[in-house]
Amino acid sequence: MDHLVGLFQYDFLRHAVLAGTIVAITAGALGYFVVLRQLSFAAHALAHIGFSGATGAVWLGLNLVAGMVAFTVAAAIGIGALGDRLRGRDVAIGTVLAFVTGLGYLFVSQTTRLAGRATSILFGDLLAISAESVVVTAVLGALSVLVLGAIYRPLLFASVDPAVAATRGVPVRLVGIGFLILLAITVSTSVQVVGVLLIFALLVTPAATAQRLTAHPGRSLALSVVFAVVSVWAGLVLAVLIPWPPSFFITAVSFAIYLLVVWRVPSLGSPIARSSRRTVKPPSRPARDSLPAERPTSPLG
Amino acid sequence: MTAPAVRFADVAVTFGRRTIWREATFTIPRGAFCALIGPSGSGKTTLLRIILGELRPSVGRVEVLGAPPRRGNRAIGLVPQRGVLLDDLAIRARDLVMLGLNGHRWGFGGGNADDRRRVERALDAVGLLDYADEPVGTLSGGQQQRLFIAQALLDRLELLLLDEPFANLDVKNEHEIVALCRSVHREQGATIVVVTHDLNPVLNVIDHVVYVLDGRPREGSIDEVLTTETLSRLYGTPVQALRAADGSMFIR
Ligand SMILES: Nc1ncnc2c1ncn2[C@@H]1O[C@H](COP(=O)(O)OP(=O)(O)OP(=O)(O)O)[C@@H](O)[C@H]1O
Ligand SMILES: [Mg+2]
Numbered sequence: 249m250d251h252l253v254g255l256f257q258y259d260f261l262r263h264a265v266l267a268g269t270i271v272a273i274t275a276g277a278l279g280y281f282v283v284l285r286q287l288s289f290a291a292h293a294l295a296h297i298g299f300s301g302a303t304g305a306v307w308l309g310l311n312l313v314a315g316m317v318a319f320t321v322a323a324a325i326g327i328g329a330l331g332d333r334l335r336g337r338d339v340a341i342g343t344v345l346a347f348v349t350g351l352g353y354l355f356v357s358q359t360t361r362l363a364g365r366a367t368s369i370l371f372g373d374l375l376a377i378s379a380e381s382v383v384v385t386a387v388l389g390a391l392s393v394l395v396l397g398a399i400y401r402p403l404l405f406a407s408v409d410p411a412v413a414a415t416r417g418v419p420v421r422l423v424g425i426g427f428l429i430l431l432a433i434t435v436s437t438s439v440q441v442v443g444v445l446l447i448f449a450l451l452v453t454p455a456a457t458a459q460r461l462t463a464h465p466g467r468s469l470a471l472s473v474v475f476a477v478v479s480v481w482a483g484l485v486l487a488v489l490i491p492w493p494p495s496f497f498i499t500a501v502s503f504a505i506y507l508l509v510v511w512r513v514p515s516l517g518s519p520i521a522r523s524s525r526r527t528v529k530p531p532s533r534p535a536r537d538s539l540p541a542e543r544p545t546s547p548l549g
Numbered sequence: 550m551t552a553p554a555v556r557f558a559d560v561a562v563t564f565g566r567r568t569i570w571r572e573a574t575f576t577i578p579r580g581a582f583c584a585l586i587g588p589s590g591s592g593k594t595t596l597l598r599i600i601l602g603e604l605r606p607s608v609g610r611v612e613v614l615g616a617p618p619r620r621g622n623r624a625i626g627l628v629p630q631r632g633v634l635l636d637d638l639a640i641r642a643r644d645l646v647m648l649g650l651n652g653h654r655w656g657f658g659g660g661n662a663d664d665r666r667r668v669e670r671a672l673d674a675v676g677l678l679d680y681a682d683e684p685v686g687t688l689s690g691g692q693q694q695r696l697f698i699a700q701a702l703l704d705r706l707e708l709l710l711l712d713e714p715f716a717n718l719d720v721k722n723e724h725e726i727v728a729l730c731r732s733v734h735r736e737q738g739a740t741i742v743v744v745t746h747d748l749n750p751v752l753n754v755i756d757h758v759v760y761v762l763d764g765r766p767r768e769g770s771i772d773e774v775l776t777t778e779t780l781s782r783l784y785g786t787p788v789q790a791l792r793a794a795d796g797s798m799f800i801r
Pocket of ligand 1: 589590591592594596
């Protein structure tokens with residue numbers, strides 16, 4: 249233990265813990281909606297498109313994160329414009345994804361500056377984060393969490409019931425595009441921590457694990473954040489003890505939590521889960537033929 | 550005199566080059582219990598979307614509760630046409646209903662104690678209080694329909710629109726939905742418009758009919774529309790309107 253605490257005097261480890269924690273919090277929180285909105289493939293695509301943005305930026309001698317943000321935000325707006333029709337959307341995303349990934353390979357082939365960088369973009373390099381990157385990560389992370397907090401309720405409504413949300417005055421499409429932009433920014437910052445290929449471990453796995461445990465939206469989101477943060481911390485500790493890359497350990501821990509939950513906890517809809525949550529099943533009452541005497545009054549009514 | 554619930558004056562809807570329907574002129578009076586019928590694809594859902602202000606008609610004038618239609622009007626409730634919800638949708642029944650109350654407001658959090666009481670009252674009114682903490686995907690089709698009605702019941706409704714609420718329901722569930730609509734109709738004095746391909750569940754409660762025939766929505770009184778001839782033209786196949794000894798009607 250002393251050994252671990254002592255390591256904290258090293259800048260690179262402090263940076264790793266800070267950036268890793270911030271990314272885990274944002275990715276865990278956004279992940280709740282990625283799973284709820286069935287956007288796993290879009291998230292996957294954004295990460296790969298980010299790879300091309302990153303390599304393109306390095307080729308042109310620009311800032312890597314800036315390049316990723318530019319590419320992924322543009323892609324996010326495009327994906328958002330496709331709307332919510334899952335099937336057509338995924339085909340369109342896949343088509344653009346293939347082309348943009350090809351573009352990334354072109355960038356890699358055209359420059360020698362990328363030597364070695366490509367691997368760290370793909371798989372992350374948590375132990376090589378600069379103080380400047382920590383600041384960028386913190387600013388973008390705080391911004392994402394703030395915006396998510398501001399659009400949380402309309403986004404939840406638009407995610408579970410877009411038809412009714414629209415009639416209630418929720419700008420469904422706008423909220424959806426706003427969320428994808430947040431996702432793009434988060435994918436871009438998390439590249440340093442786990443890389444574009446492994447971002448799923450923080451963006452999808454913790455949220456999927458949490459949604460198996462509870463149907464309470466706030467609790468599910470919080471659990472998702474906890475799982476993501478635990479994955480990063482445990483991954484870092486393991487990487488200090490064993491000389492393997494932290495990205496591997498982070499994905500491994502995240503996966504282990506998922507497996508454990510799948511193994512121990514029946515899914516929410518299954519009969520076992522239902523009876524265990526409600527020990528005495530009350531008989532279902534028929535709809536009453538009259539409404540309660542005291543009616544709620546709306547501010548408009 | 551209060552304005553009618555819905556008034557259409559020579560309205561037409563065109564998507565691209567296709568005219569869905571035209572020359573729609575009809576009125577749904579306040580407090581009516583109205584059925585909206587017509588063949589599949591005749592534009593019934595489109596008509597509801599115009600009432601909700603989601604779609605602007607290409608031609609004509611529309612008035613809803615005495616004003617031009619606008620989105621987000623909380624005096625109007627909608628129970629939309631749909632299949633069942635995703636069975637792995639991880640959100641509780643009470644959360645879904647709560648969203649009807651505060652889901653349009655920016656920000657974070659699930660509502661205060663007063664909001665929670667209102668949600669529980671609405672759940673109780675549709676007989677789903679015992680299921681408040683169940684994930685919505687695990688509820689049956691009929692329970693889900695009742696849940697959407699509970700969501701619509703949160704505000705003081707003046708107009709309740711239901712799009713095919715009886716799809717996939719058995720007779721018992723049909724009865725429960727109709728009973729709920731009747732109590733909203735009676736106790737809140739709300740106007741009810743129900744789109745349905747099967748008239749039988751509502752045959753003895755409706756007092757008004759709007760029907761889309763030959764690309765034209767029109768209104769009619771019960772006695773005009775619920776005849777063997779009109780219904781046969783409407784459904785495009787011979788049907789019979791029968792009156793039982795006790796005065797109640799059914800169609801087959
Ligand atoms: N946004 C749109 N763009 C183009 N065409 C549309 C659009 N919305 C509806 N339509 C077309 O308008 C016609 C009427 O559709 P609508 O959904 O209103 O029919 P409906 O009477 O509700 O049918 P059903 O009974 O099957 O629900 C259909 O042919 C449909 O394809
Ligand atoms: Mg329809």
